[in-house]
Amino acid sequence: MNHSFVIKLICKNVTSFIPLDNFVIQREVRIKKLTMEALLKAVKNGNMKEAKEEIALMTSVYNTLIDIPVREGETVTTAYTVLQNAVLNRHITVVKLLLDGGCYSNPILSYQKLDSTPLYIATSKKFFEISEMLLSKGASVIERHYQTGLTPLHLAAEKRDYRLLLLMLKYCQNINVTDNKDRTLFEVFIKKAQDSSIDYDPVRFIEVFEKLISKGADLCWKNKSKQTVLHLSIILEDKSLFCKLISMSKLKQLITEVDIEGNTILHSLLKSTLGNSLSSNEENNVDIFFKLVEKRIPIDISNNKQETLAHLAAKNKHFKILNIILNRSNDVNAWDQTENTVLHYLLNYADTLSDSLTEVWKKLVMIILSKQGKIDIKNKEGNSPLHIAAKSKNLDILFTMIKDGVGNISVADGAGNNILHLFLLKESVDHHIIKRLLAQGLKINAANTNGNTALHLAAEKNSYKLIVILSEFKPLVTLRNSSGDTPLHTLLKARSIDMDCVEWFLSMGASVDTPNHHMETPLQLAIYGIHSHNSIDTQKYIKACLEFLKRSENVDTHKSKDGYTAFQYLFIGDTIEENVLLPVVVSMIDKGAKESLSNSSLFNMVCKKKYLKIMLLLLKNDIAVKSSERNGNVLHYLSEFDNGDFETMKLIIEICMQRGCDINLKNKFGLTPFHLACEKGCLNAAKALMVNKANIHCTTEEKVTPLHSVVTSMNIEIANLLFKYGADPNARQYDDRTPLHLAVYHKDSTLIKLLFDNFAEINHVDRYGKTALHWACSFDNIEVAMSLISFGADITIRDASGKTPYDIAIQFTTSPLHKLIANCKLALLCSKHSQINVNPDIQQDLEACKREKDNLKRKMIDRHTSVFDLCHADENKLCIYSNNLTLKEILQKSDLMKRDFPMFRALIYSKFFKGKQRRQLLEMAAASLQCMVKKNIPDLCSDKIFVTLSNKDLLNVVRANSMIISKKRKIRQDDGKSKKRCI
Structure with missing residues (x-):
């Protein structure tokens, strides 16, 4: 190397x-x-x-x-x-x-x-001048970037830089060069044209497009969705581009191509917003579509969703284009994926079009009907064109479809409703339209999926006029829906009923004893209606019940799912006036409701409703009465009648007792009927029970007597009645509290005085060592405390915690109660001449008390007795002076007493009332003993005598009245026990 x-x-x-x-x-x-x-x-x-x-x-x-x-x-x-x-x-x-x-x-x-190459950098930065210099010096436009795989040519197309792209195309010899993804320049250029994030320049786009075609670009390109450049021009919503493309001879082969969804360019055109401009009023736009149709594109071809061009034109309101399609189409009944026909889509716009478009719309509907358009084809929602037309306001087109359309006019929708049902289901029904529809031959007895016929729906409307119209076409009154309801059942379930409708059904032979699936007969439903809150409707339902009872074979034939008969349903629901129900009850008894009368629960229902007249009527007709149950018996319900007639209640109680009802039976809470009458304050009920010998001394497990219950209700009349019959005023309940304690709790001064007048022990202590005065002080009730002190309440008694009433009263620093008790205490101490260590804070009050005592000593009642002497006199002496005229005159001057004797006033009044009470007791004892001598011992007075007087007291009464009584004679206590005492 x-x-x-x-x-x-x-x-x-x-x-x-x-x-x-x-x-x-x-x-x-x-x-x-x-x-x-x-x-x-x-x-x-x-x-x-x-x-x-x-x-x-x-x-x-x-x-x-x-x-x-x-x-x-x-x-x-x-x-x-x-x-x-x-x-x-x-x-x-x-x-x-x-x-x-x-x-x-x-x-x-x-x-x-x-x-990157210099040209690639210049292209990515859109440096046109530099790119131009580089291209003039032979820079390659097809050199791939080593990372992105794009050539400068592809990059310019990606950037949609049409000016630079046109420049590069001058120097490009291989127009079909690919990037590393095997994409041609034409493909990248077309794809990037769809990018909405980059500004679209239609003029430059056409210029580049024509340049690509002249350079020999492959026009058969399709994207992944198999869309051609013609599809793309529609997506770009460029009308001029679309028109230019379809005019190019080289693109003729693409006109019939379909995309991956099976759409031709006509499908895409009608789906896009570009189609809206083509269907406008400009005639040349319609001509464009017409020319496309002339290029041998099948007019009835459907895409993958089975949508034809007619479907899309109707769905998107392209009415002019739809007119072109319908005039060339052979199948107007084709349905798409949702099973809608063209007629379905057209009828959806029945109420939303302007006047000008409505005329065009009507002509299109008529064209479809003239081409044997079917009116009974149902879409996936179950609606036919007839149903859609019936739901619109354009009724003329509906009757035109019924007259000229092809198909079954009684076709049912997904809910089973035909067009007659639809009109009857509307809030306001046009009777004239119903009559016209029935005259066209619609089936009167056809039922929907709920089993409701036209008569059911009319009955639900409670419209007599509507029922009369239906009656002309002979509807069946015996047909039942899925709930088992006949039309008469449906009528009675409405919010209100028309008696004319009821009478019509009865005249047509409707049964009043036919039960539905809930075992409810029309008679029972009429009884439900009686308990309506509207009094007018109640009267209507009463009339309906009386009419039904005339035709009913047996009122006890059917029971509801909860086991109640029609008779029992009278007393289930809201309480209404007794006189309203009385005629129905009489009619039911006349019809022989034996099963209902033999069921004791019926009488209990009537008792709970407090219907006295009905109770007496039922008792006279031998209704079954349950003598006892866990909650007591019927007398317990009766005892709570607060406004019942005395004589009627007395008679009812007598009959119930004859039927085995125990007047003294205790319920699960241990209360007798008399307890309840006292607790609720029902005077007539209490009187009726007492007349029928109810035990007034009976107690619960907590030792609560009827008198305790009366105090709770604070009913003075019943309390007087109880004392008249010898009720014990000092009876103790489980916590040793007497009725007086309870009266203090309820802050009832009138009741406290009544108890005191009937010899209630004023100083009785309960389980906690508290007297009634202790509790009055605990409640900071000065009025009650003054009453108790005036009746002789002892202010020195200490409770279990060692507190006197005064100790409790001083907790309320802002109340005058502690001052009242403090003065009473000082007066009591002075009257007994007690020597005590006095708190310096009340030394001044003590001195005022001594001065007041001296004044009392000078106030003489007779020659030997002063008013002060009464403050420490015993009960027998108090008894003697209780009728003293001088003393009465002094006490009647309340202003004088309040001014001169503010501290001793309460003590003087207390002593006076104590003496008066003692005198009344002795007089009562004398009267009782006189009766005993005559061998006629009264039970009513003996209790008070034995509770208050000792044997010694009784012997004094005998001697005072010169009576002769055998020592073996015994006096019985009237307290429900067998205890006796000898004198």
Whole structure:
């Protein structure tokens, strides 16, 4: 191998190869290498003056520029390297000097794997002037880039640089050269024309296109979608380009080509927006399409989606073009992939066209009908042209299609609806149209997929006029839909009913006892309607029920899926007025609803609705009554009637007891009917139960008596009734609380006074050691506390935590309650002459209390007794003075008492009421004992006597009234127990 270098000397006009000695060659290379490096540095730094000087120096000294072959792995700065950098930095002057100096514009073989060629760089940067210089010096347009594989020619096409591309085509000899992907220039040029990111120049495009054709470019090119250049011109939406292309004789063979989707250029044309301009009012545009049709393109050919030209023209509103197609087409009933015909697409625009287009549209429809266009072909959605027309507002075309079209006018859509069903399903139905459709021969009893006939749909509309129109064509009233509903069922399920419709169905023989799949008969559905919130509708459904009952064979024949009869359904749902239901109940009983009457659950339903008259009516007709169940019996429901008639309730309770109902039966909560009546405050119910000997002393597991329940409801009338019958005012429940404790909790002063008047123990303590006054202080209720203190509540009692009412009251610093109790306490201490260590904070109040005590001592009731004496008198003495006129007169002057005795006032009132209560008790005891002497012991008063009076007290009463009683005589307590006591 010869390792010597070869120096190529290039002069301005002469090129020669000079073999030299190795030493001379190496010396020359070193010198010129340094010169080239200085030139390259000047070019890179943009120092044009220095660059020009270096080039001038090289050409003057050597009269040549050097291009040195480079071995693999070596890098040598050459004139070609400088040229590349000059082009890259757009130094036009340097490029010109280098090219004029003889620098190669193309790389020699050793440079193939180096960088881009100068022309490739200029093309990528769109440097037209430099590219022009390079091309004039013989730069290759077909040299491939070592990385991208593109030639400058392909690159110019990629950049869509039409000006440069035209320039390159002048110097290109092989127009069909390919890049590394085997793409021709024509292919790249056509593909890049579709790139919307680059501006499209139609004039330049045509110019390049014609140049390519003149250079012999292969026009049979197709892209991956098998689209030709004609398809591409449509995609570019360039009308002038398209017209020019189809006029070229060389492209005639492409007119009938189809793409990968089977589209001819006519298919593509009608799909694109370019087709819109072709279908405009300009006649020459229609002529273009006409000329294409004349070029032997099959008019009925379909693409892969089975779309013909007629489909696309109709779908995209190209009505003029569609007119051309229809006049040449032999098959107007062809359907596409979605099974739509041309008529389907045309009818979709029935309501959206302008007046001018509507006339054209009608003519097209008439052309299709005249060519035996079928009106019953269904698309994939199940709609035929008839259905689409029926859904539009253009009814003239509908009846024209029915008259002139080919096919079954009763065709059903995907939901099974024919056009008659569609009109009946609309919100507003035109009765005239329904009559016209039926006159055309549509089947009146045809059913859709839900099984609904025209009569079902008319019944759902609740339109008597519509039903009358249908009746002229003999509809069947017995047909059932998929739910088993007859038209009468459907009518009764509507929001409202027309009694004329009901009477029509009954006159046509509709059955009122036929059940649907939910086991609902028309009678049951009418009963559902009774519970409508609209009172007018309720009355209509009542009338319907009465009419149905006249025709029903047995009201108990069918039960619903939940097991209820029609009779029971009367009492399921919203509660309505009892008098409204009464006629229906009477009619049902007359029809012999034996099964319903034998079911005890019916009576329970009526009880829950609180229908007293119906209950009594059912009881008189021997309805079954369940004597007991987990929730109690019917008397428990009855006890909650808050406004029931007393006499009626009394009679119902008597009959229920005769049927085995226990008046004292406890429900799962341990409550008797009387408990519930007291708890709910139902006075008449309580009276009716007491008259029927309900136990007023019964208790729950928590020892709650009816009196406790009455206090909860705060019903004074029932409480008075209970005391009249001897209820214990001091009965204790599970936590040792008496009714008085509960009355304090409910803050009812009236009820507290009633309890006190009936000898309630005012100082009774509960499980927590609290009296009623403790609880009143806990609730910071001064009114209740004052009542309790006035009735003799002890303010010194301590609860389980060691607190007095005063200790509890002082927690409320802003309340006057603690002041009230503090004054009462001072008054009590002074009345007992107690010596205590007084808090300095209340020393002033204590002194005021002593002054008030002295005034009380001077206030005399009689010659020997002052008002102050009553403050520490025992119960017997208080009893004597309870009727003292002087004392009563003093107490009646409330303003005087409040002014003169603010601290002792509550204590004085308390003592007075205590004495009065004691006197009433003794008088009651005397009356009771008098009755006992006569051997007529009353049960009602004995409880109060035994609770309050001891044997000693009773003996005093006997002596005071000069009674003679055997010591063996016993007095029974009326508390439901057998306990007795001797006196």
